[in-house]
Amino acid sequence: MYPANITRDEAAARSAVVRVKGYQVDVDLSGTADVGEYDPTALFVSTSTVTFALASSGKTHLNLIADKLLSATLDGKPLPADAFADNKVNFTAKKGEHQLTISALCRFSRTGEGLHRFVDPVDDKVYCYTQFETADARRMYACFEQPDLKGSFALTVLAPSHWTVLSNSPAVQPTEAGPELARWEFAPTPPISTYITALIAGEFHTVTDHYSGPAGEIPLTLACRESLAEHLDAERILNTTKAGFTVFAQAFGMALPFPDYAQIFVPEFNAGAMENAGCITIRDEYLYRSRVTQASYETRDNTILHELAHMWFGDLVTMTWWDDLWLNESFAEWASHYAQAEIRQATGVGSDPWATFTNGRKNWAYRADQLPSTHPVAADMVDLEAVELNFDGITYA
Known part of the structure; x- marks a missing residue:
């Protein structure tokens, strides 16, 4: 079962009323946040400020998977204590533009979903990176977690000053933020889906x-x-x-x-x-x-x-919901082999990419189609659980 499942109908209902302008996300990896005692090797502090507009008044929610909600304000006013429930931050607002700020104590991943933290056994150096597809940005920051609700993404990171920090916007020079600490402030991106936002941090x-x-x-x-x-x-x-x-x-x-x-x-x-x-x-x-x-x-x-x-097909042009995952991935499969063929023609180096595709990728699809789990190319992705079952040869090849 996919944790904190999201259904297609739920996403469609939300996209009918929500328009996202952008996210300002502040992630504290310093281990010095003033939020009480916590283990900085297991937890980090994230603050997400979301600017959005509602087409009509009513109830809606942000998605968040966190150990603890530290604070939540809508247009400067605190949300009720029970607003955070079932991995959602629920709120009611009137038609028009709003700003919601959510601060939370979030958990590093050890299995690759959300913000993953790794200590290299060779030299004890620390490496953190995100993996958000299909719906794990909410493990790092509160967001409208669905591909069609795009917004700009601006990231600020507080981390040890000797680290390298990268994100979706060009690398920036950090500013001093205390003893052996630095702050990286990245410019806002063009509108992108939450699942392709990123944070890379560590001794790279x-x-x-x-x-x-x-x-x-x-x-x-x-x-x-x-x-x-x-x-x-x-x-x-x-x-x-x-x-x-x-x-x-x-x-x-x-x-x-x-x-x-x-x-x-x-x-x-x-x-x-x-x-x-x-x-x-x-x-x-x-x-x-x-x-x-x-x-x-x-x-x-x-x-x-x-x-x-x-970057062109998937990130710039994005599916409304995961029903069209096959378009995203099969196009990239075609494009990668097309590019290899063009490069081979120009350089004369390498084997025939289309022969490789036929013998490898196409056979992968044939094998997947012979299993009891076979499905249509354009599958009926009713929720995230269905999506996770369809990252296979049929979808890709």
Whole structure:
């Protein structure tokens, strides 16, 4: 069972009356928040200020999964003590624009949902990263958790000053915020869905570069944990990324819809990669520790291009609800193989991507279709539980 399930009907009813302007999210990773005694290795403090408008007066709610609600105010007035119940912050408001501020004590994840915290056993360095698809942004901040209610996302992070902190907007210089602490303030993004917002924080090794071409002028960042720095194949990863920018910008007729592009290789990732807007997370098993086959490199290239394709289709253009997940993922599958084919034609290097697709991805779909769990390509996603069952070969391939 999906924790704190959300139904399609519930989301549709809310989107009929709610229009989100934006989120200002403040996350305190310092362990020094003045909220009483708490374990900073297990918990963190999050404050979310949501600006939105209602088309009609009535009751609605924000989504939040947290250990404790610290405070909640609507237009400066406190909400009732029982407003937070069943992983929702319930409120009643009149037609028009409002501002809701929610402060909560939230829990780090150990299984990859929400804000995941990892301590590297090699050197005890700390790494935090988010994974929000399908509906786990509410584990880090209070929000309207559904893909069609897009809003701008502005993040502020308080963390140890020697850390690297990244988000969906371009990297910023931190300001001093106390002994061995710093504050990072990121500019608001264009309107995006909550599931592709992101926070990366920790003692990362980074490599920077720049792309100039049809996709725009784009600052590039690669990051991984320090203990894997020697295995970060930056040249090949960046070359694949830059080639993908050019192919997609020419094919789609528009530049990258976000101002920068970071790719972070993270530990204990519960997926292959994630298309957070301008801030991609990728499982660090893709940083090869020994010699691997050409097919392994091409698989990684395909993953890089798959997530890059999502910047246009999935992030800029987004499904209303998860019924259309197949469009999101199958388009990225097609686009990644198309880009590999274009790059191969230009360079003469690599195997035939369409042969690989036929032998690998297409057969994945055939196998999934033979199981008792088979389903239509355009599945009836009545709630989040149904969605979680459909991240498979039928949806992707």
